[in-house]
Amino acid sequence: xxxxxxxxxxxxxxxxxxxxxxxxxxxxxxxxxxxxxxxxxxxxxxxxxxxxxxxxxxxxxxxxxxxxxxxxxxxxxxxxxxxxxxxxxxxxxxxxxxxxxxxxxxxxxxxxxxxxxxxxxxxxxxxxxxxxxxxxxxxxxxxxxxxxxxxxxxxxxxxxxxxxxxxxxxxxxxxxxxxxxxxxxxxxxxxxxxxxxxxxxxxxxxxxxxxxxxxxxxxxxxxxxxxxxxxxxxxxxxxxxxxxxxxxxxxxxxxxxxxxxxxxxxxxxxxxxxxxxxxxxxxxxxxxxxxxxxxxxxxxxxxxxxxxxxxxxxxxxxxxxxxxxxxxxxxxxxxxxxxxxxxxxxxxxxxxxxxxxxxxxxxxxxxxxxxxxxxxxxxxxxxxxxxxxxxxxxxxxxxxxxxxxxxxxxxxxxxxxxxxxxxxxxxxxxxxxxxxxxxxxxxxxxxxxxxxxxxxxxxxxxxxxxxxxxxxxxxxxxxxxxxxxxxxxxxxxxxxx
Amino acid sequence: xxxxxxxxxxxxxxxxxxxxxxxxxxxxxxxxxxxxxxxxxxxxxxxxxxxxxxxxxxxxxxxxxxxxxxxxxxxxxxxxxxxxxxxxxxxxxxxxxxxxxxxxxxxxxxxxxxxxxxxxxxxxxxxxxxxxxxxxxxxxxxxxxxxxxxxxxxxxxxxxxxxxxxxxxxxxxxxxxxxxxxxxxxxxxxxxxxxxxxxxxxxxxxxxxxxxxxxxxxxxxxxxxxxxxxxxxxxxxxxxxxxxxxxxxxxxxxxxxxxxxxxxxxxxxxxxxxxxxxxxxxxxxxxxxxxxxxxxxxxxxxxxxxxxxxxxxxxxxxxxxxxxxxxxxxxxxxxxxxxxxxxxxxxxxxxxxxxxxxxxxxxxxxxxxxxxxxxxxxxxxxxxxxxxxxxxxxxxxxxxxxxxxxxxxxxxxxxxxxxxxxxxxxxxxxxxxxxxxxxxxxxxxxxxxxxxxxxxxxxxxxxxxxxxxxxxxxxxxxxxxxxxxxxxxxxxxxxxxxxxxx
Numbered sequence: 001x002x003x004x005x006x007x008x009x010x011x012x013x014x015x016x017x018x019x020x021x022x023x024x025x026x027x028x029x030x031x032x033x034x035x036x037x038x039x040x041x042x043x044x045x046x047x048x049x050x051x052x053x054x055x056x057x058x059x060x061x062x063x064x065x066x067x068x069x070x071x072x073x074x075x076x077x078x079x080x081x082x083x084x085x086x087x088x089x090x091x092x093x094x095x096x097x098x099x100x101x102x103x104x105x106x107x108x109x110x111x112x113x114x115x116x117x118x119x120x121x122x123x124x125x126x127x128x129x130x131x132x133x134x135x136x137x138x139x140x141x142x143x144x145x146x147x148x149x150x151x152x153x154x155x156x157x158x159x160x161x162x163x164x165x166x167x168x169x170x171x172x173x174x175x176x177x178x179x180x181x182x183x184x185x186x187x188x189x190x191x192x193x194x195x196x197x198x199x200x201x202x203x204x205x206x207x208x209x210x211x212x213x214x215x216x217x218x219x220x221x222x223x224x225x226x227x228x229x230x231x232x233x234x235x236x237x238x239x240x241x242x243x244x245x246x247x248x249x250x251x252x253x254x255x256x257x258x259x260x261x262x263x264x265x266x267x268x269x270x271x272x273x274x275x276x277x278x279x280x281x282x283x284x285x286x287x288x289x290x291x292x293x294x295x296x297x298x299x300x301x302x303x304x305x306x307x308x309x310x311x312x313x314x315x316x317x318x319x320x321x322x323x324x325x326x327x328x329x330x331x332x333x334x335x336x337x338x339x340x341x342x343x344x345x346x347x348x349x350x351x352x353x354x355x356x357x358x359x360x361x362x363x364x365x366x367x368x369x370x371x372x373x374x375x376x377x378x379x380x381x382x383x384x385x386x387x388x389x390x391x392x393x394x395x396x397x398x399x400x401x402x403x404x405x406x407x408x409x410x411x412x413x414x415x416x417x418x419x420x421x422x423x424x425x426x427x428x429x430x431x432x433x434x435x436x437x438x439x440x441x442x443x444x445x446x447x448x449x450x451x452x453x454x455x456x457x458x459x460x461x462x463x464x465x466x467x468x469x470x471x472x473x474x475x476x477x478x479x480x481x482x483x484x485x486x487x488x489x490x491x492x493x494x495x496x497x
Numbered sequence: 498x499x500x501x502x503x504x505x506x507x508x509x510x511x512x513x514x515x516x517x518x519x520x521x522x523x524x525x526x527x528x529x530x531x532x533x534x535x536x537x538x539x540x541x542x543x544x545x546x547x548x549x550x551x552x553x554x555x556x557x558x559x560x561x562x563x564x565x566x567x568x569x570x571x572x573x574x575x576x577x578x579x580x581x582x583x584x585x586x587x588x589x590x591x592x593x594x595x596x597x598x599x600x601x602x603x604x605x606x607x608x609x610x611x612x613x614x615x616x617x618x619x620x621x622x623x624x625x626x627x628x629x630x631x632x633x634x635x636x637x638x639x640x641x642x643x644x645x646x647x648x649x650x651x652x653x654x655x656x657x658x659x660x661x662x663x664x665x666x667x668x669x670x671x672x673x674x675x676x677x678x679x680x681x682x683x684x685x686x687x688x689x690x691x692x693x694x695x696x697x698x699x700x701x702x703x704x705x706x707x708x709x710x711x712x713x714x715x716x717x718x719x720x721x722x723x724x725x726x727x728x729x730x731x732x733x734x735x736x737x738x739x740x741x742x743x744x745x746x747x748x749x750x751x752x753x754x755x756x757x758x759x760x761x762x763x764x765x766x767x768x769x770x771x772x773x774x775x776x777x778x779x780x781x782x783x784x785x786x787x788x789x790x791x792x793x794x795x796x797x798x799x800x801x802x803x804x805x806x807x808x809x810x811x812x813x814x815x816x817x818x819x820x821x822x823x824x825x826x827x828x829x830x831x832x833x834x835x836x837x838x839x840x841x842x843x844x845x846x847x848x849x850x851x852x853x854x855x856x857x858x859x860x861x862x863x864x865x866x867x868x869x870x871x872x873x874x875x876x877x878x879x880x881x882x883x884x885x886x887x888x889x890x891x892x893x894x895x896x897x898x899x900x901x902x903x904x905x906x907x908x909x910x911x912x913x914x915x916x917x918x919x920x921x922x923x924x925x926x927x928x929x930x931x932x933x934x935x936x937x938x939x940x941x942x943x944x945x946x947x948x949x950x951x952x953x954x955x956x957x958x959x960x961x962x963x964x965x966x967x968x969x970x971x972x973x974x975x976x977x978x979x980x981x982x983x984x985x986x987x988x989x990x991x992x993x994x995x996x997x998x999x
Contacts, residue, residue, distance in 0.1 A: 084556045097555065104549050106556055203549075203556040209797035239560050239800050318797055321588050324599035325553045329659070343594055343657070370590070370792035379794060 004029035009075045009169040009223040016074040019063065023056035023074030027118050030076040034120070034167045037497045042142045043152075043162035045081050046089050047121035052076065055118045062116070071226050071250075073116035078162040078171040081122035082129060083109050083214070084203040092205045093125040093137040093155075096354030097332045106203020107235045108172065108214055115230040120168055123158030127356045128323065129179055129207040131155050132428040135419050136358045143415070144187060146455055146494050150412040153183025153428075159217050160187040165497060170227050171217040176207050177311055178408070178432025180215050181444035185407035185458020188446045188490045190224045190475070191217045193432075195465045196439035197242040200235030206322040208315035209240075211436040219491060221445060221475040225253035228468070247469035256476025259293035263474075264400035268304040269431050275410040277450025281457040282406045285447045288481055289404070289474075297400050301392035306385045307434040308426060313369050313382035314437070320366030323359070326351065361422065390438040397464045402474055405431045407444040407458030435462055443471040445479055446490040456490060502757060506681075506749060509721070509756030515683040516729050517676040517748060518718035519627075521694055523669045524637065524711070525568045526704045531636045531667035532559030532602060539710070543660040551665035553597030558798050561586075565667040566609070567812065568703040569634045570804055572669055573610025574813050575697055576629045581609050583803045586634070586796040591789065594657070595639035597664055603635035605793040609802065615697070617689040618821050619682065622835045627690045628674035639664035669703075675729065683719075684748035691715055691744050696820035708739050715744055717772075719751040721759060730755070731765040735779050738772045746777040754779070827851065831860050844872050845882050852889030858896035866892050870913055887916045894923040907980045908932045934983045941974075941982060945990045948973040959995050967991050 004012065004026050015021040031049055038044055059074040084090050084102035086109075091097045105113070112119060126136035134142045134157025144152040145164040152161040159171035160183030173180035175193035184191030192215045199214040206212060216227035232246040265286060270279065290296050328334040328350035329343070336349035355363070369378035396403060408428050418424040435442045440462055447459035459478065463470040483489060530537055533550035549557035573580050587605035613629035640663050645655030671694065679686040695713055698706040706713040720732035733755070738747045755765055769782035818826075827847065828838040841847055846867040853863035867882060871892070875882045895912050898904040904912060904927065915926030927933065948970045949956045958966040967988055974987045992998070 084554075090555070092555070100555075102549075102554070102556070104554070104557075201556075202558050205555040206798075237560060238558050240798065317794060321590050321600050321792070321794070324590060324592065325555070325597065327592065327594070327599060329594045330552065330597070331554070344592075347592070367792065370794055372790045372792070375792075375794070 005033045005166040005169075007169065008220045009072060009218060010220070010226060012169060013069075013072050013075050013226075016059070017063065017069045023059035023063075023118060024053060026074055027052050027056040027076055027120070030120060030168055033165075037165050038167060040143060040148055040497060041145060041161050041165045041167070042140060043078065043123055043158045043165060043167055044121045045091060045093070045124050045137075045139055045158065048085075048088055048119060051088065052118050052120050055113070055116070059116050059118070070115045070230075072170070072230055074118060075170055076118045076120050076168050077112060077227075078121065078123045078159055078168040079109070079112070079119050080125055080156050080159050080171070080173050082125060082174050082205050083172065084205070085109050085119070085122065088122065090122065090205070091139070092129070093127040093134075093139065094354065094356070094359070095138040095333060096326045096350065098138075098354075100332045102203075104203065107200035107237060108231050109203060111231050111233075112172075117170070117230065123156070123162055123171065125158055126155035126179075127359050128205070128319070129155040129174055129176055129212075130319070130358050130362055132178070132182055132425050133413075133415070133418065134158060134183075135415060136356055138356055141415055144412045145497060146187065146412065148497075150414050150455070151186065153186040153408075153412070155179040156183045156191075156217065160184055160189050160191065163187065163189045163217060163219055164491060164494060169219060170223060172214060172227075172231070173217045174204055174207075174212055174214045175432075175436065176211045176213075176315060177436050178429040180217060181432050181442060181458065181460060182408045182428055184217060184444040185446075185460075186412035186456060188456030188494065189217060189219055190221055190443065190445045190479075191215065192224050192228060192443045192468070192471060193435060193441065194228065194232060194468050195242065195441040196436075197240050198232050198246070198441070198468060200233075200238040200241050202235055202237040206318075208318040209322060210318060211311075211315055213436070219489070221256075221443075221472060221479045222250075222253045224443070225249040225472045228472075242466070244466065247467065249469050249472045252469035252472035253476045256473060256478075256480055258289055258474055258477045261289075261294040261402065261474065262297055262400040263289050263294045264297050264299045264396050264403040266299050266301050266304065266396070266403055266405060268301055269405035273409050273427060273430070274406065275450060275452070277452045278406050278408075278410060278457050281448040281450060282404075282459065285459045285478065286404065288478065292477055292481060299396050299399065299403070301389075301396055301434075303385060303388035303392045304434045307389055307437055308430055310382040310385035310389070311429075311433045311437060312365070312426060313378050314386065316362040316366030317369045317379050317382075318366065319359075320363045320370065323355075323363055326354070328354075358422070386437045389434050393434070393438045393440060393462075393464070401463075402470055403462040405460045405462070407431060407460040411450045411453055411455035411457060431460055438465075440465050441468040441471055443475050445475050447478070447482065448490070449493065503750075503753040504756040504760055506753055509752050510681045512723065513721035513752075513756055513759065514677070514680065514724055514726075515748070515752050516720050516722060516732075517673075517679070517683055517687055518732070519673045519676070519687060519690060519744075520716040520718065521671045521691065522714045523572075523671065523698055523704050523706060524713070525565055525667040525669060526702075527562055527564045527568065527667055529562060529564075530665035531562050531565050531634070532665055535665065537666050541662055543658070544662060546662040547664070551597065552661055553599075559602060559796075561799060561802065562667060565634060566802055566804070568667070568701075569609050569632065569669050570809060571701050571812050571816065572671070572698065572703060573613065573632050574809070575701055575816055575819070576610065576613035576615055576632060576671070578610035578613030578629060578632060580804055580809050581607060581611070581802075582806070583607075583801055584609050585801045586799045587793045588796050589635075590792040593638065593641075595641045595659055595661070595664070597639065597661060601635060601638065602796055602799070603670075604633035608633035609804070615690065615693060616821060617686065617693040618824075619685055619689055620835070620839055624821075625679065625682075625686050625689070627676055627686070630672045630674045632669055632671045635668050635670060637663050637666040637668050683752065684745040687717060687748045688741050688745035692741050693821060695741075700817045700820050700823075702817075708741070711739065714739055717744060717747045717751070719748055719755065720765070721752065721755045730759075731767050733765060733768055733770050733779070735770045735772050736782065740774075743772055743774060743777075747772045747779060750777055750779055831864065833864075841868060844868060846872065849882055849889050849892075853892045853896070856890045856893035858893040859900075862896040862899070863889075863892065866896070866913070870910060874917060885917060886919060887913065891916050891923055898923065898927065902983060903927070903934060904932060905934055905980070905983055908934065932981070934981055941978070941987065941990060944974045944977045944982070945970075945987065945994060947977065949991070949994060956995060959991070959997055962997075964992070964997060
């Protein structure tokens with residue numbers, strides 16, 4: 001019998017729709033896999049067995065009743081613990097929200113339910129999505145299924161690890177500076193940050209409102225597209241969501257093609273700090289695109305070198321305000337409420353105990369950057385850089401259809417290696433940050449293993465805002481060509497757990 | 498109290514010139530909150546009108562209430578302001594438990610309306626122009642109730658209760674430019690400005706602007722400078738002055754207090770002050786050691802507001818007649834003095850009188866009832882005129898009954914009393930109470946004959962030419978008919994019977 005956990009979401013959905021496999025069987029297979037490996041991987045913070053099985057039974061009943069099933073009906077999914085789920089804990093990887101059970105579903109959660117996707121549980125993440133290794137989770141780190149002593153990326157390390165460990169064929173992430181793409185890159189999976197505003201942020205606990213974007217994570221480009229089309233679209237509860245038709249990403253993923261496409265290579269995405277094996281695989285990817293009929297254009301986007309600095313002013317500034325609500329008054333952790341402390345003291349004690357170091361660091365950075373007398377020099381300048389980056393992208397996209405780059409400068413680094421070196425940690429996102437600052441769409445997909453360490457390397461494809469379908473058209477072509485070359489999926493080379 | 502010996506108002510004004518700034522918050526009367534769909538209705542159970550957005554739950558997002566923007570633009574236009582072509586909301590960051598997100602969604606350097614003015618008329622008819630700096634949109638906070646302390650303030654309280662029903666209710670904050678040149682009339686200008694603004698808001702229909710309900714709140718900022726000085730002095734900010742009279746008193750008190758401090762060689766501290774209704778004084782709140790740093794930045798969860806020009810012009814077309822212009826028009830139409838108009842205004846009788854006149858009553862009759870009997874009644878019951886259980890149409894009907902001779906003044910009064918007592922419409926009350934002028938000439942004639950017979954002395958006087966003495970006989974007839982006679986007709990009959998020309 002086929003191992004249901006090794007199937008793509010598209011294949012599994014087809015089998016369920018055809019009645020070859022029940023949704024309950026598919027769900028149970030994944031729950032069993034989680035049971036078997038998650039102690040080692042620690043991808044999940046919370047499992048919802050009952051809810052998942054109930055949903056699976058509902059899907060099976062629908063099928064038996066002859067109802068038409070959606071394209072992902074009955075397929076299990078791992079949900080990043082940043083999306084609110086009514087009746088199910090949502091911690092955002094933080095102690096400050098320990099015990100909080102949201103009274104409402106995020107729009108994304110609601111859409112998954114409506115599409116009959118089976119939500120298995122909530123995945124681990126860096127606290128409040130601040131980090132690139134999932135080591136900042138208050139509930140312990142997640143291991144990379146390729147090598148459990150290494151990071152699975154972050155902040156969405158739980159979601160990427162769940163995919164790579166075959167605990168779920170689909171996962172959801174959020175990407176503020178690379179939190180979907182960098183974990184995808186280091187785990188040999190596919191992750192997409194849609195155009196800003198493409199997926200509703202309602203019910204997605206905010207880190208940096210102008211940068212945060214939810215998106216699909218999967219093991220194949222087509223699966224990502226199927227999930228993308230389920231979660232995307234205008235939401236009247238999110239004023240920043242785009243009120244326009246969602247690009248047909250599924251059709252694009254089914255029709256991979258790069259012939260005649262102009263592909264940009266930006267010189268600023270190379271140089272010091274880039275691992276040799278990463279650059280080698282990236283070079284091969286560019287060569288492959290050329291072989292497939294694309295025209296490669298060298299570009300320069302000088303402002304990209306300032307993206308990291310701008311990001312680390314804007315994101316902390318917004319987070320210092322977004323996280324102000326965690327004051328122990330209405331929900332979550334409350335420390336020191338024993339009658340001897342004032343409300344202010346209770347707030348301070350709760351935050352001291354409830355927030356981790358990285359969160360405190362960013363709240364302090366942001367508070368400083370927004371303060372009177374410093375605003376213009378810090379937040380104001382960062383916004384100007386943001387404008388310059390957007391213009392650089394506009395100039396680039398006047399010449400090319402998509403831009404490609406390594407997703408992250410290195411492969412998965414060992415757990416603990418950068419835990420005490422914030423700057424080194426921040427550099428993991430140097431190729432992904434500019435995309436968030438400009439609001440464009442981008443994808444990371446596997447392009448091979450680095451020769452020196454045998455770990456996955458990610459290829460980033462960047463498209464202009466609202467042209468998310470280009471990612472899938474190019475991604476599907478690259479994926480097909482690589483798999484034809486390798487004779488299998490990259491993940492098939494991962495060690496068994 | 499920091500200063501007990503105030504300088505007399507006259508002395509203060511002899512040395513200094515007051516400079517004022519008024520900040521008025523108006524709660525809009527929209528059906529739903531500024532950034533979510535929760536009801537704005539008053540009086541509901543605590544926290545029953547809340548949702549993830551107005552509770553600031555993790556993940557929840559705001560969406561702008563279009564009606565709130567419309568109201569803000571109309572207020573801006575009525576204040577002769579420019580309307581921004583493009584503006585954003587901003588986050589004002591500060592902590593307080595009744596503010597769910599610990600930032601207030603407000604506007605900072607891009608208000609929706611700016612650079613306007615409001616002409617206000619003082620009691621003697623002088624018009625003073627108050628320049629408007631800006632009007633911007635924001636949301637209200639929740640309400641804290643501190644339990645266990647003596648003062649109702651947080652100090653000394655054992656615990657506090659939080660009600661978030663008010664959190665997110667739309668507010669418009671209207672800020673004046675420094676008001677200079679009002680001199681000794683500064684407190685009067687402050688009061689007249691707030692009164693005029695309240696009338697304007699009500700005329701626009703965007704809020705009931707009831708100060709006693711907190712729907713309109715005023716902060717009075719005041720400083721003094723030596724006559725001839727260019728630089729403004731340090732100001733004090735008296736918060737939540739919530740009646741027209743208090744606005745005037747607070748300004749007056751602060752002028753005297755500042756003068757006392759300055760005369761004694763002291764310096765004014767920039768601080769928040771609380772106003773006390775009982776004795777009209779202010780006391781120090783928290784001292785602002787340094788300007789509070791609200792770390793404003795553009796609200797990233799909301800898209801900019803860009804009112805299209807055609808829409809703004811369309812709204813300009815919906816503006817009502819300005820209250821001051823309307824008042825002057827009515828005053829001329831009614832032919833009354835500034836002073837009389839002021840009384841009508843203070844009684845809140847303008848709209849009832851207009852409505853009564855529109856229902857067919859002569860305006861002087863309408864004014865007589867609303868400013869007389871009904872004002873007295875409202876005053877006794879401690880309610881607003883418009884809250885009395887009688888409609889302008891009913892008052893107009895009573896006037897009509899008087900005009901056609903069915904009721905005399907006394908009976909009309911009883912009819913009104915009956916309506917107020919819930920006995921029904923004027924005609925029903927007249928019917929039930931039997932309030933009809935005795936117009937049966939026979940019955941009336943008998944009563945007149947009896948009165949003449951009973952008062953021969955008086956009758957002689959009248960015959961001798963003292964027509965004024967007829968009043969006594971009219972009184973006797975009225976008494977005999979228990980008031981249900983038409984006094985004018987009675988007088989006619991008496992004179993007729995005694996053969997005297999009226």
